[in-house]
Amino acid sequence: MSHLKPRLLKPDQEEVAPQTEPVKTYRVRGIPYFQVLNNDGQPVVELPDWAQRKNPLVALYKVMLKTRLFDQKAVALQRRGQLGTYASSLGQEAIGAAIGCSMQTDDVLFPAYREYAAQFSRGVSMTEILLYWGGNEQGMNFQHQDKDFPICVPIASHVPHAAGTAYAMKYRGQRRVAVCVFGDGATSKGDFYEALNAAGSMDLPLVFVINNNQWAISFSRKHQSKALTLAHKSVAAGIPGEQVDGNDVIALRQRIGRALENARDGRGPTLIEALTYRLCDHTTADNADRYRDSEEVKKQWVNDPLVRLRKHMQLLGFWSDQEEKDLNSRYLVEVEQATRAYLQTPPQPISSMFDYLYKSLPDALNEQRSAAMDQGHQSG
Amino acid sequence: MSHLKPRLLKPDQEEVAPQTEPVKTYRVRGIPYFQVLNNDGQPVVELPDWAQRKNPLVALYKVMLKTRLFDQKAVALQRRGQLGTYASSLGQEAIGAAIGCSMQTDDVLFPAYREYAAQFSRGVSMTEILLYWGGNEQGMNFQHQDKDFPICVPIASHVPHAAGTAYAMKYRGQRRVAVCVFGDGATSKGDFYEALNAAGSMDLPLVFVINNNQWAISFSRKHQSKALTLAHKSVAAGIPGEQVDGNDVIALRQRIGRALENARDGRGPTLIEALTYRLCDHTTADNADRYRDSEEVKKQWVNDPLVRLRKHMQLLGFWSDQEEKDLNSRYLVEVEQATRAYLQTPPQPISSMFDYLYKSLPDALNEQRSAAMDQGHQSG
Amino acid sequence: MSNEVQRWIKVTKVAKTTLVDAINLALAYEMAADPDVVLLGEDIGVNGGVFRATDGLQKTFGSQRVIDTPLSETLIAGMAIGMAAERLKPVAEIQFMGFIYSVIDQIINHATRLRNRTRGRLSCPMVLRAPFGSGIHAPEHHSESTEALFAHIPGLRVVIPSSPGRGYGLLLAAIRDPDPVIFLEPKRIYRLHKQDIEDDGQALPLDTCFLLREGQDVTLVSWGAMIHETITAAEQLAAMGMQSEVIDVATLKPLDMQTILDSVAKTGRCVIIHEAARTCGIGAEIAAQLAEKGLMSLFAPVERVTGFDTVMPLFQLEKEYMPNVDRIVAAAKRTLEN
Amino acid sequence: MSNEVQRWIKVTKVAKTTLVDAINLALAYEMAADPDVVLLGEDIGVNGGVFRATDGLQKTFGSQRVIDTPLSETLIAGMAIGMAAERLKPVAEIQFMGFIYSVIDQIINHATRLRNRTRGRLSCPMVLRAPFGSGIHAPEHHSESTEALFAHIPGLRVVIPSSPGRGYGLLLAAIRDPDPVIFLEPKRIYRLHKQDIEDDGQALPLDTCFLLREGQDVTLVSWGAMIHETITAAEQLAAMGMQSEVIDVATLKPLDMQTILDSVAKTGRCVIIHEAARTCGIGAEIAAQLAEKGLMSLFAPVERVTGFDTVMPLFQLEKEYMPNVDRIVAAAKRTLEN
Numbered sequence A, B: 001m002s003h004l005k006p007r008l009l010k011p012d013q014e015e016v017a018p019q020t021e022p023v024k025t026y027r028v029r030g031i032p033y034f035q036v037l038n039n040d041g042q043p044v045v046e047l048p049d050w051a052q053r054k055n056p057l058v059a060l061y062k063v064m065l066k067t068r069l070f071d072q073k074a075v076a077l078q079r080r081g082q083l084g085t086y087a088s089s090l091g092q093e094a095i096g097a098a099i100g101c102s103m104q105t106d107d108v109l110f111p112a113y114r115e116y117a118a119q120f121s122r123g124v125s126m127t128e129i130l131l132y133w134g135g136n137e138q139g140m141n142f143q144h145q146d147k148d149f150p151i152c153v154p155i156a157s158h159v160p161h162a163a164g165t166a167y168a169m170k171y172r173g174q175r176r177v178a179v180c181v182f183g184d185g186a187t188s189k190g191d192f193y194e195a196l197n198a199a200g201s202m203d204l205p206l207v208f209v210i211n212n213n214q215w216a217i218s219f220s221r222k223h224q225s226k227a228l229t230l231a232h233k234s235v236a237a238g239i240p241g242e243q244v245d246g247n248d249v250i251a252l253r254q255r256i257g258r259a260l261e262n263a264r265d266g267r268g269p270t271l272i273e274a275l276t277y278r279l280c281d282h283t284t285a286d287n288a289d290r291y292r293d294s295e296e297v298k299k300q301w302v303n304d305p306l307v308r309l310r311k312h313m314q315l316l317g318f319w320s321d322q323e324e325k326d327l328n329s330r331y332l333v334e335v336e337q338a339t340r341a342y343l344q345t346p347p348q349p350i351s352s353m354f355d356y357l358y359k360s361l362p363d364a365l366n367e368q369r370s371a372a373m374d375q376g377h378q379s380g
Numbered sequence C, D: 001m002s003n004e005v006q007r008w009i010k011v012t013k014v015a016k017t018t019l020v021d022a023i024n025l026a027l028a029y030e031m032a033a034d035p036d037v038v039l040l041g042e043d044i045g046v047n048g049g050v051f052r053a054t055d056g057l058q059k060t061f062g063s064q065r066v067i068d069t070p071l072s073e074t075l076i077a078g079m080a081i082g083m084a085a086e087r088l089k090p091v092a093e094i095q096f097m098g099f100i101y102s103v104i105d106q107i108i109n110h111a112t113r114l115r116n117r118t119r120g121r122l123s124c125p126m127v128l129r130a131p132f133g134s135g136i137h138a139p140e141h142h143s144e145s146t147e148a149l150f151a152h153i154p155g156l157r158v159v160i161p162s163s164p165g166r167g168y169g170l171l172l173a174a175i176r177d178p179d180p181v182i183f184l185e186p187k188r189i190y191r192l193h194k195q196d197i198e199d200d201g202q203a204l205p206l207d208t209c210f211l212l213r214e215g216q217d218v219t220l221v222s223w224g225a226m227i228h229e230t231i232t233a234a235e236q237l238a239a240m241g242m243q244s245e246v247i248d249v250a251t252l253k254p255l256d257m258q259t260i261l262d263s264v265a266k267t268g269r270c271v272i273i274h275e276a277a278r279t280c281g282i283g284a285e286i287a288a289q290l291a292e293k294g295l296m297s298l299f300a301p302v303e304r305v306t307g308f309d310t311v312m313p314l315f316q317l318e319k320e321y322m323p324n325v326d327r328i329v330a331a332a333k334r335t336l337e338n
Ligand SMILES: Cc1ncc(C[n+]2csc(CCOP(=O)(O)OP(=O)(O)O)c2C)c(N)n1
Pocket: A114, A153, A154, A155, A156, A182, A183, A184, A185, A186, A187, A211, A213, A215, A216, A217, A278, A282, D042, D071, D073, D095, D099
């Protein structure tokens, strides 16, 4: 082949002056950080009205406490070999509680795998969560929640689903909102960015909540991204973004509620970064001592979201030791009942592998179904 | 299965006050916009030194003119059935020229499919570009450029490659830089975001250049993202980002050169959005009249980057009509020579399907290779 | 679809319809009949799709139902899943099969599982359309045939039409199907043949092969654009006195093996033809099932005429890559030597 | 690798090595021998990988060579390509095969093409490692076996070890190979068996099956974790008086069909066992080639004992999904009835 010999045009770096003045600069909206209570349960800004009344506070506290007690049980069950790998939500209960209490019944939740508090307030039962981690599909067949998506394990892959559902809501002219929760690690994944961008350009009724618990298994938030805050990622999609103290359930409830209202009223999506800390191992299959300082963890306990809210309620005279005791006992009973129900639930039948694969099983699969059933029959 | 009936905790929106004050706000660095010349070729800011000297200006002009003339020929060849689908770079020549003239020989370019100007200044021949669009793999076997990546058709999929190469450069302690170019549409794709984020967190010697020609086939920049500018996407990765007049080769050369220096000196990556306009159809397979106003296109011709630089050179007395004429003639001859070389290049042999598949062909494929050769023999 | 709606939609005979026009008609028919059907993809709106498969639909049904998306394939597939769970019936277009790979994750990990993992609480009635295959001198990455990747995914349906009529009827069936379907359109024949079709909303079944030609000497099994080379080969064989049975598999997953087995029981010989790379192509599955269930009726080894296990070459060599009539005829003759 | 380097590295016998430790040893060996080898992936550094396959390597070789990446699989594969083109030898880990699908695009559109599309100007010597398969009561999406998707991709090598020794030797070969290799590790047997191995840097060939047991009655073909059920089945069959030949395919692409054909020429019977879904699994390709090239030596139809064409169930039913010894024995006996 006869090529024309091309001439290399030499670079001329040395001739270039390093500085130029821009002719204009686009201002970028700052990223606000919200907090209402300090660790002593005292307000650092003006308290919203609702946070000075007992009912809404107790509602939040209940979900958080229930989640905490459930969580302890689930970890114990796993340690005893009665549950598969389990992802604890220890220390991160405020996020789910605030989400759950902010959503309306016909909104749709897209959880990752740590938002039991949100799921519980949305009607998912403790038994169901146990069934899921116990290896039984029935755990995602929520009996009292027909729209929410199941737990999502492949990181960030559910974020585009939330965009699709939000689109459907908007297309139908409904005043409904999709809420999608995911971790700090998830904000590095393409799925997240693609959905965030689309939510902006399509102006979808969608609230994104980052559970920034500072760790993605062993990889710290600091390494995950050089973004100053993860809320800064909203700038890339031209949507509002903010950071909220993720251990401050009042601030969370306030800001998530506000974002939902905006979405519901047609004012588009919001990205909320909830700053918290994973007080537990990544899952029961993980040993966080391999990669993070246990001192760091110890220090984080002062931010315990349950303690903070309890102190606040106590300061306002809304919460007695007796009430605390009663609620604990009640939930411990409920947790035991749920555990029993879980342990008594039989495995799914072998045929179920085929029976939910398509709406009706194609003929081509009949033979395999029979073979599976025979085999089960032999071994069973 | 006996489920505990969960209680639905009712949302309490109505109780939530809409406004809260943030306790602090993170300031976000503004996104600067750079331009040096106006459409009359006159400086709107202080002219850099080098832009007042003939050689660097002519070097840039040459690549742009060569690319423009090549482009006309390629489109004509396609229309005559002598070339496959071709993606023109009409109106966008300044970006590639500035990139090519800013890079050093052992840097590595990761082009999409419109950066012929950059490729020409990097040693790729016109014949090679024709061979590529003419359906011959030899077109990506650059004879005078051993490191640059070939043209990338799957949008944004080459951006992670640039991150890997940049990592290798840094790992080896070399003062080299990877430069990756892609379109406005590419900034919606996960691959782009994942690589941008990693470039930030790994502090890679990598310059990202967006050729924002306002269109991704029929989809306009405005619909692609609600981001105020595409340079704002840098905020999500915590790296510097800026917008540059993409029809102003001096501003481009200045800013891209600066970004390369920063990367080379260990100061990490930059995202540069070059604002230009696709004066041509998306490719020769496209008919832009279906989706965009031809008036819009006509108006954009006033920003022609070649005219702007030529006016500037004329104002400084660096460029005569004769020089213009001579250069045109010279490149027209070169283009004809390249075309001839392209048309005279035989197809790759049938065996080549197998011979570059692996470094050495596994035995398992011998039979298929023979069959292919026999078949070629019969039909040939 | 209810009878009322069927009656309401005017049934018209559309003369000389190409495959791509048949796709367009099917989309228009079902959008008119069912307000839950929405389309999404890149350049499908004003531009009407790069092959004009959605031409005019945005004008008719509005930009809320014919949605131009940002350049984000994962988003397109993922959004379709979220829409389907809300009981819309999304038909998503991936502009070329070469750009479909980043959505395999959404298909394998979500679309095909949603019903199963929620025990039917949620489901995913979505269609993913994409043009595929070689033969039109397209640029790099625009000519591959990788349907086998999808045929391995449990819970999916894989459908490939080979004529305007089957394009129309199978696409309607795909949209109405309650589960995820990938619908691959052989772009080489988008405009190659014209057929008169009834625009009557009649769907075709999604789980049977189509018998295109009867014969007793050899069974030729193929799908997509290759059906046309296969029929030409059958004609050439007929001229030589050999009668081929030609089967268009069309619905590749779930696979109607019975029709193929019945044919081979008659002919004793089988040639499978596909454009995709040979190794682990769908031809392997068909040949394997023949070896399992039809071994005793085979007079000769099963032959596969396929693309090579090489990267699809740029277009100067695409003809050399693709199976052709000569190779099919030669393979059929080899089986007949036994 | 030069002899000098080989001598410089201390050859040690490592007693009682598990598969996962063998992987670790091979990585350590090659990193010491070749400064161009770098590892990248999620949690592979301080944490040593979720299965500890990279345990201690960051401490030994530094965080520049054992790179913890952000949670971005496309990036991981894409970076490996960019590194490989610069003549590093990246070994990328995808934490579980369930999260590998978003990188198929990078593999199919780039890694396997770089050499071909540049006519050898650039190349892509990278390894993509991932644990896969079921049987450890793992959560959803952690138990699938989808190696067939990769076996269909031209230009790729697909390797699956089934013992510590083969894990060590094949991984070394994969790293030294000048082209992209996907190396899938059956996690169920990561710690199941222990073997004494020589940490001597000896690679195994990448294009031959391994004959694990000789016999004249039936050929059992398998790979990965299923080798262990297969060998148990062979032992049970032997107790019943039937001698099986057991073949570990190990290097699934390119496929060494000759060894399998030779064996079947001897036994006349073949059972293929894999955990992956049946339709379009690699078993189909092997059975198809037997039907094409070994038809005349087959006394009985080829049997496939495989996972079902269903979504992998959550772990309460995973045993019911996986092929087991009984099914293998029954299939072998069926072939022997002919
Ligand atoms: C796509 C994908 N890649 C990898 C994994 C393995 N993995 C499970 S959890 C996890 C870290 C997730 O971190 P983050 O998003 O911060 O959520 P967190 O667990 O902290 O709640 C990883 C890497 C996965 N589940 N999905």
